[in-house]
Amino acid sequence: MLSLFPKTLSSSFHPKTLIPNHKPSNLRSLTAIHSNSHHETERNFKFDTGNTFFRHESATGRDLAVLAATLHKKSTGNLRVLDAMCGCGIRSLRYLAEAEADFVLANDANEECNGVIVSNLSSVSSAGEGRWKVSHAVANRVLAEKYVEREFFDFIDVDSFGSDSSFFRMVFDTVKIGGLIYVTSTDGFSSGGHRPDHSLAAYGAYIRPLPYSNEIGLRMLIGGAMREASVLGYHVSPLFSYYSYHGPVFRVLLRVNRGKPPHGIHYRFIGYCESCGHSQAISWVKLGQIKCPCGSDVPDSLIVCGPLWTGPLHCASYLKEMRTLAGEWGWLGDGTKNDLDKLLNRMIDESDPNLPFGYNQLDEIASRAKVNSPRMVTLMSAIQQNGYSVSRSHISNNAIKTNCPMSECIRITKEIQNA
Ligand SMILES: C[S@@+](CC[C@H](N)C(=O)[O-])C[C@H]1O[C@@H](n2cnc3c(N)ncnc32)[C@H](O)[C@@H]1O
Numbered sequence: 571m572l573s574l575f576p577k578t579l580s581s582s583f584h585p586k587t588l589i590p591n592h593k594p595s596n597l598r599s600l601t602a603i604h605s606n607s608h609h610e611t612e613r614n615f616k617f618d619t620g621n622t623f624f625r626h627e628s629a630t631g632r633d634l635a636v637l638a639a640t641l642h643k644k645s646t647g648n649l650r651v652l653d654a655m656c657g658c659g660i661r662s663l664r665y666l667a668e669a670e671a672d673f674v675l676a677n678d679a680n681e682e683c684n685g686v687i688v689s690n691l692s693s694v695s696s697a698g699e700g701r702w703k704v705s706h707a708v709a710n711r712v713l714a715e716k717y718v719e720r721e722f723f724d725f726i727d728v729d730s731f732g733s734d735s736s737f738f739r740m741v742f743d744t745v746k747i748g749g750l751i752y753v754t755s756t757d758g759f760s761s762g763g764h765r766p767d768h769s770l771a772a773y774g775a776y777i778r779p780l781p782y783s784n785e786i787g788l789r790m791l792i793g794g795a796m797r798e799a800s801v802l803g804y805h806v807s808p809l810f811s812y813y814s815y816h817g818p819v820f821r822v823l824l825r826v827n828r829g830k831p832p833h834g835i836h837y838r839f840i841g842y843c844e845s846c847g848h849s850q851a852i853s854w855v856k857l858g859q860i861k862c863p864c865g866s867d868v869p870d871s872l873i874v875c876g877p878l879w880t881g882p883l884h885c886a887s888y889l890k891e892m893r894t895l896a897g898e899w900g901w902l903g904d905g906t907k908n909d910l911d912k913l914l915n916r917m918i919d920e921s922d923p924n925l926p927f928g929y930n931q932l933d934e935i936a937s938r939a940k941v942n943s944p945r946m947v948t949l950m951s952a953i954q955q956n957g958y959s960v961s962r963s964h965i966s967n968n969a970i971k972t973n974c975p976m977s978e979c980i981r982i983t984k985e986i987q988n989a
């Protein structure tokens with residue numbers, strides 16, 4: 571078994587993350603506490619989380635990852651996975667069992683995870699079969715070693731905490747061209763615009779508070795990855811972007827390819843006018859001419875953030891393939907709490923190329939219109955009848971994505987409410 575013991579852990583590994591799984595201890599049986607064994611079940615797989623960091627709520631993020639990894643295996647015939655921060659190894663287990671990965675390297679800097687990872691992976695395939703290895707290095711070290719050994723991966727999953735982006739460069743060095751990277755941020759303070767210096771350092775984006783900050787979190791992560799990819803002459807294309815309020819967690823699946831992006835420059839600034847609620851994308855060449863079309867003379871009413879990804883959050887055709895596969899596996903409408911059907915459908919709707927970044931909360935529209943909130947379906951159908959595109963948002967239940975300007979949304983809302 572490969573074992574890469576670091577003499578010291580890098581600054582990006584925080585011992586405080588070594589807290590046991592986040593279940594209130596009073597929910598654990600006494601036997602479990604004494605044995606340090608915590609048995610869980612996910613998609614019919616039984617596994618042990620021991621004292622590792624584990625969240626049930628991340629199951630949907632794992633479902634999406636497994637679907638994507640399986641599509642990769644089906645389309646290319648290959649699937650070598652690096653699960654760089656694997657915790658108890660649940661993702662590695664699922665990549666092996668469900669996506670039928672040829673090989674998985676399950677890494678976690680915390681050596682104390684070793685027993686549970688080995689035991690979980692052994693339940694799928696014996697160590698002797700050589701389909702998996704376990705290592706305990708900081709992610710950058712294991713990535714660098716694989717790069718030097720010229721052992722590249724089809725799928726690299728980095729389930730990191732906070733706004734750690736220090737591994738981006740090594741991920742791009744170690745992923746195969748055409749391969750996939752699944753990266754994470756859990757930094758809701760940065761996406762909410764409360765730590766602009768921090769988001770600037772981590773993702774190169776100065777983020778200020780916006781009404782659609784949870785979408786900004788995804789865009790800041792994609793933008794940060796794009797910037798690092800371009801240093802090496804690569805570009806990334808988002809296949810899906812997933813926000814979950816548990817955490818919060820921002821996850822994006824990106825395909826890595828050589829050269830400049832075929833989709834043009836969707837790496838811009840975002841302007842939001844607090845006076846009128848209008849949002850606009852601002853290109854680099856227009857930076858000197860930023861003003862809101864409403865002509866507001868309210869000082870500081872225009873909030874500008876960026877640069878970040880302003881293109882589509884997902885690829886609709888890819889999501890449709892994921893939905894088909896999920897259907898074949900009986901994962902749609904299966905009565906589980908994580909309603910994958912609804913999520914994938916919302917994401918597909920959001921992928922309409924006519925829809926810009928951001929979303930409008932119904933409450934914001936109603937408050938600007940000075941009327942009660944209209945019913946979601948009524949407003950959406952009225953917006954469509956006025957010739958605009960509109961969809962729900964997978965991020966916020968009470969919001970719409972639309973290319974209908976805020977001033978028009980207000981007018982339509984007043985009409986609905988007969989104001
Ligand atoms: C969010 S948890 C992983 C959860 C797991 N992927 C899952 O789906 O259940 C993050 C893990 O990363 C490990 N870790 C933290 N910093 C690391 C680093 N720099 N390199 C490698 N592992 C690290 C922690 O020990 C922790 O187990």
Ligand SMILES: [Zn+2]
Nearest residue numbers: 843846862864
């Ligand atoms: Zn304005």
